[in-house]
Amino acid sequence: MKVSRRKYGRRWEEKREGREPSLERERHLRVGSASPQRVLVILLAAMGDAVNVLPMLRRLRALCPTARIEMLTGPRALPILEGLPELDEILTVDMYAAPLSAIGTLGRLMRQVAAREYDVVIDTEQYSALTGWVTLRSGARRRIGFSTPGKQVDDAYTDVVPYEVRRHESHCYLDLLTPLFGVQLDHDRLVPVPVTEQEKRRAETLLQEKGVGEGLLVALHPLSGQTATSRRWSEASFVELGRLLVERYGAQVLLVGSPEERSMLEKMRERLGAGSFVTAGETTLRGLAALLARVDAFVGNDSGPMHLAAAMGARTVGLFGPNTPLKWGPLGAHNRAVSANLPCSPCISVAHGAFKPCANPRCMTEIRVEHVLDALELAGIVPKGDRVR
Numbered sequence: 001m002k003v004s005r006r007k008y009g010r011r012w013e014e015k016r017e018g019r020e021p022s023l024e025r026e027r028h029l030r031v032g033s034a035s036p037q038r039v040l041v042i043l044l045a046a047m048g049d050a051v052n053v054l055p056m057l058r059r060l061r062a063l064c065p066t067a068r069i070e071m072l073t074g075p076r077a078l079p080i081l082e083g084l085p086e087l088d089e090i091l092t093v094d095m096y097a098a099p100l101s102a103i104g105t106l107g108r109l110m111r112q113v114a115a116r117e118y119d120v121v122i123d124t125e126q127y128s129a130l131t132g133w134v135t136l137r138s139g140a141r142r143r144i145g146f147s148t149p150g151k152q153v154d155d156a157y158t159d160v161v162p163y164e165v166r167r168h169e170s171h172c173y174l175d176l177l178t179p180l181f182g183v184q185l186d187h188d189r190l191v192p193v194p195v196t197e198q199e200k201r202r203a204e205t206l207l208q209e210k211g212v213g214e215g216l217l218v219a220l221h222p223l224s225g226q227t228a229t230s231r232r233w234s235e236a237s238f239v240e241l242g243r244l245l246v247e248r249y250g251a252q253v254l255l256v257g258s259p260e261e262r263s264m265l266e267k268m269r270e271r272l273g274a275g276s277f278v279t280a281g282e283t284t285l286r287g288l289a290a291l292l293a294r295v296d297a298f299v300g301n302d303s304g305p306m307h308l309a310a311a312m313g314a315r316t317v318g319l320f321g322p323n324t325p326l327k328w329g330p331l332g333a334h335n336r337a338v339s340a341n342l343p344c345s346p347c348i349s350v351a352h353g354a355f356k357p358c359a360n361p362r363c364m365t366e367i368r369v370e371h372v373l374d375a376l377e378l379a380g381i382v383p384k385g386d387r388v389r
Contacts, residue, residue, distance in 0.1 A: 047304030050077035054191035061086035079285035190311035221300030321363030
């Protein structure tokens with residue numbers, strides 16, 4: 001069977017000029033296609049990707065108010081997506097936990113997706129060929145996905161969307177709606193993860209139990225996933241930053257992270273002294289979202305919690321080296337990305353499957369504490385004062 005594929009570029013003239021896409025182009029894109037009634041969105045990645053896809057899901061629901069919208073996701077992204085009003089159902093699969101059983105899991109997944117008879121499948125994955133195969137076997141009339149060098153499954157899609165490596169990831173997800181609805185105007189901030197009143201109360205109770213009082217409250221996330229250790233600013237730098245926030249600005253500092261990171265964060269708290277607290281391992285992921293909604297500011301490495309903090313309204317400063325803040329910076333007018341701006345950075349590219357190891361990550365070690373304080377001042381977090389030299 002011959003598949004007719006369409007390719008869509010992002011930078012149409014209307015968008016470059018900041019205007020709404022023309023009605024003529026909108027009609028051209030909609031010709032011969034009724035409004036979808038059953039849509040599947042695929043995202044098997046982790047927390048940061050799930051947070052950045054939320055604005056696209058909200059826009060999709062607004063454009064398809066009566067459609068049934070379902071999500072296929074994995075266990076790492078599930079806590080972010082649960083309870084979203086935009087979704088009618090969430091399907092979960094762990095494709096990466098047991099590689100030896102991946103073939104059987106993939107086969108079952110393909111049959112399950114095909115049986116649901118979707119009108120449209122939107123594959124958000126940037127480099128996983130597995131999701132391309134699932135999309136192809138869905139039998140959906142419209143199958144939309146990214147074209148990336150590392151993925152190489154363009155033939156799985158009826159509509160191929162260019163993946164731009166210098167465009168923010170959240171806006172790239174929005175580009176996936178172009179084949180159905182024309183070019184969408186970019187959003188300027190992320191969508192908060194919905195948290196319940198119980199989760200909010202639990203966050204307040206946790207802060208009270210820790211002895212956190214009134215005043216400036218700053219969350220620090222000094223770590224990152226084990227597969228991304230090159231993205232970490234030094235522990236000593238975080239300790240120095242925390243001490244200055246406490247001593248100079250009267251802040252209280254929360255050290256946030258996963259349960260596995262708690263022991264290391266406790267050692268950092270001992271070095272920080274009074275005014276610092278560890279909450280790692282004492283909240284669920286949704287509980288962390290509620291906690292980040294409570295803080296005034298967040299400073300952290302390029303990681304999922306950084307995106308979550310930006311989504312929850314904390315004024316966020318992200319630290320970048322191997323990755324580019326153009327694509328992965330904390331989205332929002334009051335948020336900042338700090339980078340040493342070395343010519344060798346960025347050196348990793350998810351779209352190309354490139355994760356270059358580096359024995360001397362100068363892109364992180366050359367970020368100074370004063371750079372981060374400057375970013376906090378620019379974001380309106382701390383008052384201007386003497387710089388650290």
